[in-house]
Amino acid sequence: xxTSDKTAIRGIRLPSSLTARIFGxxxxxxxxxxxxxxFPNNLMPFPLETLGLAxxxxxxxxxxxxxxxxxxxxxxxxxxxxxxxxxxxxxMGVNNYSRRFFTPYVVIGLSIPAIxxxxxxxxxxxxxxxxxxxxxxxxxxxxIAINVWKGVESIENxxxxxxxxxxxxxxxxxxxxxxxxxxxxxxxxxxxxxAISWKxxxxxxxxxxSSGVGYKLMQTYQLYQFETAWAWAILFIIVILIxxxxxxxxxxxxxxxxxxxxxxxxxx
Amino acid sequence: MSTKQxxxxxxxxxxxxxxxxxxxxxxxxxxDTKEGTEEVFxxxxxxxxxxxxxxxxxxxxSGKSTMLNxxxxxxxxxxxxxxFRNRDGSEDVNLGHVFQSPRLLPWNTCVQNIEYxxxxxxxxxxSHAKRYLDLVGLKNHYNKYPTQxxxxxxxxxxxxxxxxxxxxxxxxxxxxxxxxxxxxEGLREELxxxxxxxxxxxxFVTHDMTEAIQLSDRILMLGKGRIYxxxxxxxxxxxxxxxxxxxxxxxxxxxxFHSIED
Numbered sequence: 001x002x003t004s005d006k007t008a009i010r011g012i013r014l015p016s017s018l019t020a021r022i023f024g025x026x027x028x029x030x031x032x033x034x035x036x037x038x039f040p041n042n043l044m045p046f047p048l049e050t051l052g053l054a055x056x057x058x059x060x061x062x063x064x065x066x067x068x069x070x071x072x073x074x075x076x077x078x079x080x081x082x083x084x085x086x087x088x089x090x091x092m093g094v095n096n097y098s099r100r101f102f103t104p105y106v107v108i109g110l111s112i113p114a115i116x117x118x119x120x121x122x123x124x125x126x127x128x129x130x131x132x133x134x135x136x137x138x139x140x141x142x143x144i145a146i147n148v149w150k151g152v153e154s155i156e157n158x159x160x161x162x163x164x165x166x167x168x169x170x171x172x173x174x175x176x177x178x179x180x181x182x183x184x185x186x187x188x189x190x191x192x193x194x195a196i197s198w199k200x201x202x203x204x205x206x207x208x209x210s211s212g213v214g215y216k217l218m219q220t221y222q223l224y225q226f227e228t229a230w231a232w233a234i235l236f237i238i239v240i241l242i243x244x245x246x247x248x249x250x251x252x253x254x255x256x257x258x259x260x261x262x263x264x265x266x267x268x
Numbered sequence: 269m270s271t272k273q274x275x276x277x278x279x280x281x282x283x284x285x286x287x288x289x290x291x292x293x294x295x296x297x298x299x300d301t302k303e304g305t306e307e308v309f310x311x312x313x314x315x316x317x318x319x320x321x322x323x324x325x326x327x328x329x330s331g332k333s334t335m336l337n338x339x340x341x342x343x344x345x346x347x348x349x350x351x352f353r354n355r356d357g358s359e360d361v362n363l364g365h366v367f368q369s370p371r372l373l374p375w376n377t378c379v380q381n382i383e384y385x386x387x388x389x390x391x392x393x394x395s396h397a398k399r400y401l402d403l404v405g406l407k408n409h410y411n412k413y414p415t416q417x418x419x420x421x422x423x424x425x426x427x428x429x430x431x432x433x434x435x436x437x438x439x440x441x442x443x444x445x446x447x448x449x450x451x452x453e454g455l456r457e458e459l460x461x462x463x464x465x466x467x468x469x470x471x472f473v474t475h476d477m478t479e480a481i482q483l484s485d486r487i488l489m490l491g492k493g494r495i496y497x498x499x500x501x502x503x504x505x506x507x508x509x510x511x512x513x514x515x516x517x518x519x520x521x522x523x524x525f526h527s528i529e530d
Contacts, residue, residue: 162371165340165363166385166433176384180375258375258413 045227053231054238062216063235069211070201071239073129077136078197084137085144085189090178092145093152102145109142114200122208131208136200143196144189151185152178183255191248198236286354287318287469288361288436290339294348297334308334309493310347316486318355318436321463321470323480325497325525326490333441335490336473340365340439354436364435364468366443370422372414372429379410382429389433400428403462420451427459431466438463440472444479456482460505477525481518482507489525497524 029047036046045053057063088106091098114135121134155178163173179186205214213232220228296310308331316322326332337343339350340363352361372381382397398410404424414422423443430438444452460483463470474480480487481501489497499521503513 158367158369158371159373161342162365162367163384165342165365168385168387172384172387176376177373180373183375258415 041227042224043226045230050227050230050234053227054234057228057231057235066211066213066216067235067239069209070198070205070213073132073201073205073209073212074136074194074197076129076133077140077201078194080133080137081140081144081193081197082190085141085193086148086186088141089145089148089189090152090174090182092149093155093182094178099149106142106145109138110146112139114139114203118200118204118207121204125208127208127210132201132204132212132214135204135208136197139200140193140196144193147185147189147192148182151182151189154185155181187248187252187255191244194243194248195240198240286436287320287467288352288354289318290314290316290322290437290469290471291351291353292339292348293351295335295338295345295350296347297331297338297343298346307493309490312348312495314488314495316469316471318469319467321460321472321483321485322488323472323474323484323486324488324490325474325477325480327475330491331493332473332475332490336439336441336471339471352437361436362433364430364433364438366423366426366430366438366440368442369446370414370419370426372422372425374414377411377413378406378417378425378428381414381425382432385429385433397428397432400432401425403431403465404428405458418451419447420455423447423455424458427455427462431462431468435468437469437471440470442474443472445474445476452479457506459483464505477518477522478509481514481521482509487521491528496528497521499524 032047036044038044041049054063088098088102092102092106093099117135117138118132121138122131125131125134159177159181160173163177168176201212202214202217205212206218209215213236217229217232220226220232292312292314295312295314297308298305298310299308300306312335324332324335334343338345341350351359352363353359354361373384376384378401379394379397382400383392383394386392386396394410401407401410404427406421406424406428409417409421414425417425426443430440444455447455456479470483472480472483481503484501487497487499487501488495489499501517503517507514
């Protein structure tokens with residue numbers, strides 16, 4: 001659906017979305033500079049200094065090694081939690097028995113802190129890939145399951161009845177009706193899952209790894225190199241932005257292509 | 269939406285299975301409620317000849333949707349049964365469904381929406397869907413999504429989808445009641461035109477007497493748990509809504525319709 005670049009609320013003209021975005025970033029940078037001016041430099045460096053430090057990490061190759069390790073663990077943690085969360089979410093949405101069966105696991109899963117899982121999986125799996133990946137899957141899957149469950153529940157009964165009337169089988173209904181219908185919720189779970197997975201892998205790496213951003217952050221903390229922690233955070237943000245705008249957004253645009261046209265249904 | 273679209277439509281390329289008859293045998297339905305068992309209707313016997321356009325009329329709560337759901341195999345009857353029979357005596361009859369709202373998958377194009385209901389048809393090709401879209405006047409809309417169509421056009425896709433499975437019986441549940449009168453009028457004319465071209469039995473539920481008289485060969489009235497009115501429609505087609513014959517028959521039908529108390 002077409003949106004106007006200029007938005008008016010009660011006669012006040014608001015800036016276009018691009019201007020608003022730039023304005024938001026500038027306000028954030030100003031706040032950062034203000035804080036950097038107030039706090040000691042090693043606690044809160046200025047933005048340009050931080051970028052310089054981040055560039056240094058990239059140039060020396062340290063960033064690639066540790067970001068690569070974190071990304072690899074995040075990928076597996078994310079894939080595992082998406083598979084588990086989506087399967088449980090779909091089952092909870094389509095079947096009352098499954099909903100009652102899984103609800104306690106999801107509720108308990110939501111209440112257990114990531115750090116607890118990280119400690120447990122480190123004890124069980126040691127310094128292997130499964131340590132951080134296990135913690136990530138166990139912490140993230142309930143959030144994804146809840147999103148998918150709500151998505152499946154929101155499916156229009158009329159479409160299910162139509163499918164039954166035309167003798168559509170369950171696998172076809174799942175592929176052609178349930179998953180596309182739950183797609184907005186799946187995307188929301190996807191984003192949320194990815195964001196949480198990052199954070200949990202980082203936490204788990206503090207305990208359960210000898211590489212990765214979490215491990216490096218712990219190291220910088222122990223060595224009082226807080227400015228380097230900020231540099232790692234900047235690198236994190238850059239990777240997240242690349243994933244969001246290079247992968248998630250284009251995929252979302254493709255999946256929701258059918259929504260982009262004007263809704264003429266009300267014209268009769 | 270222009271009702272003139274129908275002029276450009278052809279049905280020559282469609283091979284159609286012949287119409288089937290419908291037989292309701294001692295049909296009854298009760299629902300269990302908190303207050304006890306509530307009877308919707310009982311002991312209904314009815315034979316509908318193949319190729320007949322039947323309208324089932326009833327006031328709100330008369331049970332006409334319940335009856336349609338039983339005929340559609342969506343609900344089980346409490347007693348009795350529904351039998352469909354092809355002209356050759358076989359009982360393997362396809363049922364086409366057209367609902368009150370179009371019930372299209374919004375993420376699928378018109379062609380894909382028709383393809384969706386052809387799961388058990390290994391010979392399905394998109395040209396099949398396109399033929400039926402042509403038939404209902406949607407020649408230039410094959411790859412459009414439902415949101416790109418008007419309400420009337422969406423309902424045309426619903427009709428094309430139902431016809432595309434080559435049903436012996438077409439079951440329609442107030443399909444035009446959500447449309448404005450001008451669009452509904454155009455679709456009624458088109459439905460009759462398509463029905464006359466394809467040999468189909470139509471079981472059409474409505475609460476609109478004018479619509480029932482305009483469309484049907486036979487009008488059934490449901491109320492108080494039974495079929496209390498069964499009128500043969502004597503009017504020739506095409507039917508003029510403002511002709512004396514139409515208005516006289518309408519008066520007679522309305523008197524019969526209101527002959528039972530609420």
